[in-house]
Amino acid sequence: MIDNGKQRILIVEDDAIIAESIHMHLTALGHAPYQPVSNEAEAKKLLAEHEVDMAFLDIRLEEGDNGVVLARHIDAHFEFPYVFLTAYTDDRTLADVGDVHPSGFIVKPFQKNELKAAIAVASAMKKPEVKAPAISKTPTGSTDHIFVNVGGQWERVEIADILYLKSAHVYTEIHTTEGKKVTRRALSQLVDELEPHGIIRVHRSIAVNLRKVSQFDSHVLRIGEQEFAISASYKHAVKEQMRSL
Numbered sequence: 001m002i003d004n005g006k007q008r009i010l011i012v013e014d015d016a017i018i019a020e021s022i023h024m025h026l027t028a029l030g031h032a033p034y035q036p037v038s039n040e041a042e043a044k045k046l047l048a049e050h051e052v053d054m055a056f057l058d059i060r061l062e063e064g065d066n067g068v069v070l071a072r073h074i075d076a077h078f079e080f081p082y083v084f085l086t087a088y089t090d091d092r093t094l095a096d097v098g099d100v101h102p103s104g105f106i107v108k109p110f111q112k113n114e115l116k117a118a119i120a121v122a123s124a125m126k127k128p129e130v131k132a133p134a135i136s137k138t139p140t141g142s143t144d145h146i147f148v149n150v151g152g153q154w155e156r157v158e159i160a161d162i163l164y165l166k167s168a169h170v171y172t173e174i175h176t177t178e179g180k181k182v183t184r185r186a187l188s189q190l191v192d193e194l195e196p197h198g199i200i201r202v203h204r205s206i207a208v209n210l211r212k213v214s215q216f217d218s219h220v221l222r223i224g225e226q227e228f229a230i231s232a233s234y235k236h237a238v239k240e241q242m243r244s245l
Helices: 016-028 040-049 067-077 091-096 112-124 187-197 232-244
Strands: 008-012 054-058 082-086 104-107 145-150 153-158 162-168 171-176 179-183 199-203 206-209 220-223 226-229
Touching: 008 016, 008 040, 016 112, 040 067, 054 067, 054 112, 067 082, 082 112, 104 112, 145 179, 145 187, 153 171, 162 187, 162 226, 171 187, 187 199, 187 206, 199 226, 199 232, 206 220
Parallel strands: 008 054, 054 082, 082 104
Antiparallel strands: 145 153, 162 171, 162 206, 171 179, 199 206, 220 226
């Protein structure tokens, strides 16, 4: 985000009149929207070349492109919030967005104040920059295992065997060298407990055991055959902790 709360905003809308209207309203509200784009390819190119603070995404784009597919790309590689634009509120359209994480929806036609409110809500949902957690090589007073509730029974998980954790809505998948366990415990709670052991978030829905990483760069890391994208907010933390191991 640039000075005075001004947001750099990506607009993905295939209706030229609506796109220009959004651009005009956002400029009037004091933000810095990029020139609108109308498809996935143009949006990805802009994302690769410019800093973006938030986005407005039309769900149904030209040439069969889909704003939900673009949202998945944003979820995998970035941490900024996005709002869907749609002229449809039917069950099918709403079901299509079930596996992504928008900050909200705006139904066309809309007013400038709706854009203003959507930006306020999305900004409130932003996560602060993640600082590298302190990883102790031999955590004082710590244990070498945790217990998690799996299907009503408490099961022991050896921390050294954990490969990665994955958020799955209200559940967390714990992937270990022995297989997968699914618990209703939140990913954030597990990470808070396991950070001293080198298990940290690389994305809002993924945490990995850094001691199991076989290869990494500034964008992805690999554990065995699994590859994980590193979100922009977590790059510094990952880099610092890999150096300290």
